[in-house]
Amino acid sequence: MQDVYARNIMIILVGSLILLSFLFAFLQSV
Amino acid sequence: MSDADKAKLWVVVFVLIILAPVLALFLEPKPPGREFWRELSVTLGFAGLALLGIQFIPTARLPFLAQLFPMDTLYAFHHKISLAGFTLALAHPLLLFAGNPYTLRLLNLTTAPWRARAAVMAVTLLIVIVLTSVWRKDLHLQYHNWRAVHDVFSITAAGLILYHIFMVNHYMAHPFQRVYWSFSAMLWGLAVIYIRVIRPIQLMRRPYKVVSVQPERGNAWTLALEPDGHPGCHFMAGQFAWLVARTSPFSFRDNPFSFSSSAENKNRIEFTIKDLGDFTTTIKELQVDERVFVDGCYGTFDIDQHDAPGYVMIAGGIGSVPILSILRTMADRKDTRPVIFFYGNPEWERVTFREDLDLLASQLNLKVVHVLEDPPENWNGEEGFITAEILDRHLGSQRHECLFFICGPIPMITAVEKALLELDIPLKKIHTENYEMA
Numbered sequence: 001m002q003d004v005y006a007r008n009i010m011i012i013l014v015g016s017l018i019l020l021s022f023l024f025a026f027l028q029s030v
Numbered sequence: 031m032s033d034a035d036k037a038k039l040w041v042v043v044f045v046l047i048i049l050a051p052v053l054a055l056f057l058e059p060k061p062p063g064r065e066f067w068r069e070l071s072v073t074l075g076f077a078g079l080a081l082l083g084i085q086f087i088p089t090a091r092l093p094f095l096a097q098l099f100p101m102d103t104l105y106a107f108h109h110k111i112s113l114a115g116f117t118l119a120l121a122h123p124l125l126l127f128a129g130n131p132y133t134l135r136l137l138n139l140t141t142a143p144w145r146a147r148a149a150v151m152a153v154t155l156l157i158v159i160v161l162t163s164v165w166r167k168d169l170h171l172q173y174h175n176w177r178a179v180h181d182v183f184s185i186t187a188a189g190l191i192l193y194h195i196f197m198v199n200h201y202m203a204h205p206f207q208r209v210y211w212s213f214s215a216m217l218w219g220l221a222v223i224y225i226r227v228i229r230p231i232q233l234m235r236r237p238y239k240v241v242s243v244q245p246e247r248g249n250a251w252t253l254a255l256e257p258d259g260h261p262g263c264h265f266m267a268g269q270f271a272w273l274v275a276r277t278s279p280f281s282f283r284d285n286p287f288s289f290s291s292s293a294e295n296k297n298r299i300e301f302t303i304k305d306l307g308d309f310t311t312t313i314k315e316l317q318v319d320e321r322v323f324v325d326g327c328y329g330t331f332d333i334d335q336h337d338a339p340g341y342v343m344i345a346g347g348i349g350s351v352p353i354l355s356i357l358r359t360m361a362d363r364k365d366t367r368p369v370i371f372f373y374g375n376p377e378w379e380r381v382t383f384r385e386d387l388d389l390l391a392s393q394l395n396l397k398v399v400h401v402l403e404d405p406p407e408n409w410n411g412e413e414g415f416i417t418a419e420i421l422d423r424h425l426g427s428q429r430h431e432c433l434f435f436i437c438g439p440i441p442m443i444t445a446v447e448k449a450l451l452e453l454d455i456p457l458k459k460i461h462t463e464n465y466e467m468a
Contacts, residue, residue, distance in 0.1 A: 005103075006107045010107065013111075025073055
């Protein structure tokens with residue numbers, strides 16, 4: 001149960017970081 | 031505020047701490063001529079460091095976190111997040127080199143500036159940390175040696191990366207970034223000081239002495255301890271502690287074991303430990319009155335925090351230890367709630383606590399279902415592994431009112447969780463403890 005929560009939190013967290021990184025790099029370069 | 035709400039709050043705080051340095055980049059001015067891949071490289075570097083740095087927190091056994099989250103989940107989270115952080119951190123130089131091959135000259139340590147040398151050394155240390163952590167057993171590394179290397183390399187790598195980002199000073203001019211990373215470094219340092227200095231001092235002041243070491247079935251030993259000059263630790267049945275024997279609490283040689291005794295007995299604690307050929311082999315050599323140290327109590331695998339009208343316990347082999355603690359505690363409390371215990375073992379003669387379970391079955395509303403991989407002749411019980419069919423055969427109609435506790439190695443936990451899901455038991459009713467944390 002807890003492991004499922006942990007996995008979901010990790011996916012959301014790391015996914016958000018990657019998306020934000022791409023967004024920032026894009027906004028800086030245009 | 032309930033513990034569940036506190037746990038959710040800490041998760042939100044954790045996510046915000048990780049996202050903060052990347053979100054803060056959006057506050058930066060936008061000068062012309064910025065290259066996409068270079069900016070992406072820098073941002074992923076910040077993201078990777080935020081993920082890696084915070085790893086000092088979940089592994090520091092901080093009481094407020096250990097009370098809210100299962101320790102094995104914290105460690106599992108640490109393993110996964112660290113790998114994600116490492117990947118993002120590694121993407122930083124790789125994207126930099128791919129976007130501008132001229133930057134490859136920074137790999138030449140004889141000519142590169144110190145800020146680049148620090149980064150190269152840090153990445154090298156991170157690669158060693160990841161390789162030795164993921165393949166520790168394949169590399170036949172002793173646990174305590176690996177932990178010493180892991181700690182020293184992690185602290186050094188964190189210091190080198192902080193030096194790198196402050197010296198490169200790209201996006202670090204903003205006061206938020208400077209405050210954030212300085213404050214983060216302080217928190218990481220405090221976590222290390224707590225687990226490596228403060229906690230060992232606390233343990234030195236609260237020693238235990240060995241009362242007895244008794245053999246059990248299944249090549250296991252029950253180690254009984256009494257507090258030496260202090261009130262002892264008041265654990266909850268099902269919890270565990272780190273045991274330090276024949277060495278200093280400042281060493282890296284502590285190992286986690288579940289309590290096997292009743293939580294109602296405040297003056298004597300017991301651990302039952304299977305001899306696996308490592309540190310566990312030395313348990314039977316401990317002498318009466320010998321001094322040991324106990325760092326605990328940890329874990330949320332207990333019935334006091336998870337009240338229910340009945341329980342289903344499922345264990346494989348020595349995973350039965352926390353469950354015995356729960357059953358013994360229930361017996362001392364004259365708890366009459368129904369319990370079914372599915373207990374998987376290779377052979378009948380190696381069933382640890384076999385006789386103790388017979389006694390407990392006479393004291394409690396307890397049904398023990400032994401499942402043997404290699405049963406003796408004329409065996410009338412269950413055979414093979416604990417499957418959905420076996421669970422279904424013995425679980426009554428009240429199964430949906432019960433809470434389920436599973437303890438054992440990861441493959442067994444995964445298989446049993448899957449079997450319970452097949453029986454429409456929701457995940458929120460299943461509590462697990464994996465005893466292979468590191």
